[in-house]
Amino acid sequence: MIEEKKxxxxxxxxxxxxENTGRKYKVLCIHGFGANLHTFHRLIELxxxxxxxxxxxxxxxxxxxxxxxxxxxxxxxxxxxxxxxVEYDNALVLSHSLGAVTALNLLENKxxxxxxxxxxxxxxxxLLSTSWIKKYEEKIYEIKKAKHHLEExxxxxYLLTAKDYFQGIKSVFKKNMLYTMLIREILNKKYLxxxxxxxxxxxxxxxxxxxxxxxxxSAESVKQVAFDLNRPILLLDxxxxxxxxxxxxDQFKEAITLIDNICKDxxxx
Numbered sequence: 001m002i003e004e005k006k007x008x009x010x011x012x013x014x015x016x017x018x019e020n021t022g023r024k025y026k027v028l029c030i031h032g033f034g035a036n037l038h039t040f041h042r043l044i045e046l047x048x049x050x051x052x053x054x055x056x057x058x059x060x061x062x063x064x065x066x067x068x069x070x071x072x073x074x075x076x077x078x079x080x081x082x083x084x085x086v087e088y089d090n091a092l093v094l095s096h097s098l099g100a101v102t103a104l105n106l107l108e109n110k111x112x113x114x115x116x117x118x119x120x121x122x123x124x125x126x127l128l129s130t131s132w133i134k135k136y137e138e139k140i141y142e143i144k145k146a147k148h149h150l151e152e153x154x155x156x157x158y159l160l161t162a163k164d165y166f167q168g169i170k171s172v173f174k175k176n177m178l179y180t181m182l183i184r185e186i187l188n189k190k191y192l193x194x195x196x197x198x199x200x201x202x203x204x205x206x207x208x209x210x211x212x213x214x215x216x217x218s219a220e221s222v223k224q225v226a227f228d229l230n231r232p233i234l235l236l237d238x239x240x241x242x243x244x245x246x247x248x249x250d251q252f253k254e255a256i257t258l259i260d261n262i263c264k265d266x267x268x269x
Contacts, residue, residue: 002044004037004063007056009082015063016056017044018086025051025263028088028112030079032097032121033186034178036062039096042244042252049256051263054088058102060178070181072098076105083111092263096244097121097217098186101196107203113266115206116259119214119243121186123197124221200229207232207262209255211239211246234258 007014017037031039037055044053058075060066068074079102083089093112095103100120106112185191208231210222219235226233236243236251247255 018054019052026091029055030095030099080111118209216241
């Protein structure tokens, strides 16, 4: 069981999981849009590792509050302050999806030393993101069909599964605080070009990890970032967007080895 605790960070109560076991290294984990710290549950539940882990629910996500206007800049402020409070600064920041933006901001403000960006949202993500939202809009139709089948006394188990999964996504999109960030920043092409692209270009102390079959952030977009900025990239076959959930045992071991090697470089050990 993952033991979580609330931390007062600026004006928010931030739900988090924090280890201080005295392992060699420390890794701060940042989840993606509308997700939570359990994105990294497989890492957290791994006993045989050389690094401690801290993972938080960003404001408006998981069990954390959202008392202030939610923006990507605010996420970075919260994550930076949190890292200092729990003494996880000057270490490796590991991100998933939209968490890449927060991770890069932590590199820019010198809170963290290096980033491992997995399935990273990037400056090529505009069309991909709108495509992703369209896919979930199509799920609404499936959910309505499932409801109809139930009312008629028919069975539709696969549609019920879609309904259960979608409820969480739907609630996130309906939260005004996250919806505003989605429209004004995440899906704003000018924002991607004027803010996100320079953030990548000006903070090159990161590596990339990407699944070949990601329907949300395409492997081609991440490979292009790696090529443009001459950054190392680990491509994993057969994986979609939820890379930490779906890795095979061999892929998981490869990812752990990569984290260990990065930490050795950071800590000079």
